[in-house]
Amino acid sequence: MTTVFYRRLTRLLWVSDDWRAEVTGWAPAKPTPIRRVRGKSFIVTNGILFAILAVLLLWIWQSGFLLVDLPPPKSEWAAEQAGFDDPSLDGLTGEGVRVCMVDTGIDLSNPAFNGVEIVFKDMIGDSSTPVDYGFLAHGTLMSGLLIAQSHQIGMAPNIKLGVVAALGDDGTGKNTADESIVAQAINWCIDDFSADIISLSLGGSQTDSMTREGPSVSVTRKAVDMGIFVVAAAGNDGGDDDGRVSVPSNVPRAISVGASIKGGQGLGK
Structure with missing residues (x-):
């Protein structure tokens, strides 16, 4: 009797639960997969x-x-201000002229020098291949102004260029050298390279106590006496100019060259 009652009670509870599940929506049914x-x-x-x-x-x-x-500019202000765009200069490429540059050296890996051949002399190290020892590759920049073959073509692309590495970065952002080394470099330009023009974008301070015939002054005088054009920097005094040009541009008959900014104004320090 007890067993029959239990079965009926279980069945009643199951039906009641099933009905409640269908009505309230929580029947434990397996969800249908959605493809x-x-x-x-x-x-x-x-x-x-x-x-x-x-x-x-x-x-x-x-x-x-x-x-x-975007094509490169036809010219740059520096070239225009220096007068290199003068039509009367057309056809003057420097062919047959030997120019010797005493500077920090030259980096021929620059694409502007593709196909360029130079004569190189290392007064700082013993490199047999061209190298630039300078801060911001100063010698490479100076050489590019003359012989660059791309973008802004150099002012004298057909010259025979000799480059002497005589100055180097001193670690403070300046290119320096011993005066005796500069003198040796100038002498190499005279005796070994047979230069027509010597470019010296360098210089030392001229003071009252300075010896008139220092090594660089003496060899520069030798060059101009031989009829070689020596072009040397006037200096970097800027606004603190004391009226004296740098050595060896102070040598009589040397061509002393200053600098200016766009528009022709002088440089302030």
């Missing part, structure tokens, strides 16, 4: 669109439609 057919289509479609876009961009790139060709 993501649209998601697969989306992935495939995106892949096709990406491939089409990649091919289109490749074609546009190769066709050059997106490239804007």
Whole structure:
């Protein structure tokens, strides 16, 4: 009797629970899987669109439609201000002229010097190949003004250039050298290179106590006495100019060259 009662009670509770579950919505039923057919289509479609876009961009790139060709400026203010754009200079390329530059050296890996051949002498180290020891590659810059073969063509691209590395970076952002080494470099330009022109973008301070015939002054005098044009920097005094030019540009008949900013104004320190 007890067993029969228990079975009936269990059945009643099950029916009641089942009914309540259907009404309230929490019946423990296994969820039906949803097939993501649209998601697969989306992935495939995106892949096709990406491939089409990649091919289109490749074609546009190769066709050059997106490239804007900006030619380099016809000239720069420094060249114009110095008068190198004067039509009367057309055809003057420096052909047959031997120019010797005493500076920090030259870096021929610069693309502006493609195809350029120079004569190099190292007074600082023992490098047999051209090298620039300077701060900001000063010698390379000076050489480029003369013989650069690309972008801004040098002022005298057909000269025979000799470069002597005699100055180097002193670690403080300055290019310095012992005066005796500079004198040896100038002498090399005279005796070994047979220079027509010697470029000295350098100089030492001229003071009242300075010996008139120092090593660089003496050899510069030798050069001008032989008919060699010596072009030397007037100095970097700027606004603190004391009225004296640098050594060896103080030598009579040496061509002493100053500097200016755009517009022709002198440089302030």
